[in-house]
Amino acid sequence: MDKINNLINKKVGDIYLKEPLSKHSSWRIGGPADVLIEPYNIKQIIEIVQYADLMKIPTVVIGNGTNLLFCDEGLRGIIIKLGNNFSRYTINGKRVCAEAGIWTPKFAKILSDNGLSGLEHAIGIPGTLGGLIFMNGGSSGKCIGDIVKKVWAVDKNYDLIYLSQKECDFSYRKSVFQDSDYIICKIELECELGEKERIKSEMRTILNNRKNKFPLNYPNCGSVFLSNPVVNDTFAPPGKLIEEAGLKGYQIGGAQISEKHANFIVNLGNATAKDVISIVQYIRKVVYQRYGLCLESEVKYVGELGSLRSLHEIGKVE
Numbered sequence: 001m002d003k004i005n006n007l008i009n010k011k012v013g014d015i016y017l018k019e020p021l022s023k024h025s026s027w028r029i030g031g032p033a034d035v036l037i038e039p040y041n042i043k044q045i046i047e048i049v050q051y052a053d054l055m056k057i058p059t060v061v062i063g064n065g066t067n068l069l070f071c072d073e074g075l076r077g078i079i080i081k082l083g084n085n086f087s088r089y090t091i092n093g094k095r096v097c098a099e100a101g102i103w104t105p106k107f108a109k110i111l112s113d114n115g116l117s118g119l120e121h122a123i124g125i126p127g128t129l130g131g132l133i134f135m136n137g138g139s140s141g142k143c144i145g146d147i148v149k150k151v152w153a154v155d156k157n158y159d160l161i162y163l164s165q166k167e168c169d170f171s172y173r174k175s176v177f178q179d180s181d182y183i184i185c186k187i188e189l190e191c192e193l194g195e196k197e198r199i200k201s202e203m204r205t206i207l208n209n210r211k212n213k214f215p216l217n218y219p220n221c222g223s224v225f226l227s228n229p230v231v232n233d234t235f236a237p238p239g240k241l242i243e244e245a246g247l248k249g250y251q252i253g254g255a256q257i258s259e260k261h262a263n264f265i266v267n268l269g270n271a272t273a274k275d276v277i278s279i280v281q282y283i284r285k286v287v288y289q290r291y292g293l294c295l296e297s298e299v300k301y302v303g304e305l306g307s308l309r310s311l312h313e314i315g316k317v318e
């Protein structure tokens with residue numbers, strides 16, 4: 001408790017104790033974190049990680065928790081949440097800069113209001129810009145990495161460094177950040193000048209398509225399995241394979257393969273992380289037996305001591 005009191009005295013942001021992680025996950029699943037902190041600036045981020053390392057307390061950085069499954073036990077450590085408190089931005093012609101916590105749909109809208117094109121595809125992605133960079137997320141065949149100029153990050157020596165687009169090593173739903181300890185702090189994008197009405201109309205079309213395709217009435221984490229275009233060409237998108245295998249509506253505990261889109265697992269109300277893991281492994285077993293394809297998940301699983309792994313690696317059955 002002394003360790004935590006020291007941290008509170010340091011005034012490193014808004015601090016919550018025994019915070020239910022279900023409140024910070026779009027699946028609404030997860031036990032309590034010992035501490036959750038929402039810092040306001042880079043100095044506070046560095047202070048938190050320095051102190052945690054010194055005290056050997058695990059830390060996990062999150063954005064909006066829309067691509068994460070927290071374990072049922074929660075976290076014996078500190079969640080560093082980069083969200084609203086850390087979401088300032090500047091616009092300088094076609095170059096825009098934003099802190100990692102900015103909410104992606106809000107930022108896409110701000111850019112469109114300024115006649116800047118490049119982030120239309122992300123209008124319906126409900127996470128932060130930092131999370132989007134980490135995942136190299138996107139839609140409609142586009143990825144955020146396409147328009148990145150620079151990413152500023154805190155490295156494991158507590159220095160603020162920057163990486164060029166090349167150094168970010170973006171590929172389909174991959175970035176260098178997934179294999180490192182960098183904390184993404186600030187992002188510079190290079191947009192194109194565009195006609196406001198055209199940009200807005202494209203965003204409306206994207207949002208309408210998503211409304212029709214995705215199950216928005218139950219908590220979920222978006223697509224569970226990677227829809228890698230190369231694999232899709234050989235087989236088919238994961239949602240189609242799961243649907244053809246007759247698994248739509250399949251349920252374990254409170255977790256269900258969505259009736260609307262088979263690459264979504266929804267929380268019907270009382271799902272646990274264990275239910276989701278069991279359903280993920282069941283899908284992988286059936287799809288492997290039927291098509292010989294090992295599905296991989298884009299969702300990350302956070303263990304009780306702060307380990308971060310792809311969800312398909314948890315409780316493997318084959």
Ligand SMILES: Cc1cc2nc3c(=O)[nH]c(=O)nc-3n(C[C@H](O)[C@H](O)[C@H](O)COP(=O)(O)OP(=O)(O)OC[C@H]3O[C@@H](n4cnc5c(N)ncnc54)[C@H](O)[C@@H]3O)c2cc1C
Nearest residue numbers: 063064065066067127128130131132134137138184221222
């Ligand atoms: C309904 C729905 C629809 C979705 N549609 C799409 C889609 O069309 N395309 C798509 O790509 N994704 C989609 N997603 C998934 C998700 O929204 C994106 O991956 C999003 O970019 C994740 O952002 P986040 O802030 O929620 O990240 P989180 O889920 O909080 O974190 C994701 C990962 O990034 C790491 N991370 C987050 N912020 C930082 C940081 N600042 N520094 C270092 N590491 C960090 C976390 O540790 C974690 O490993 C969807 C999700 C939902 C719920």
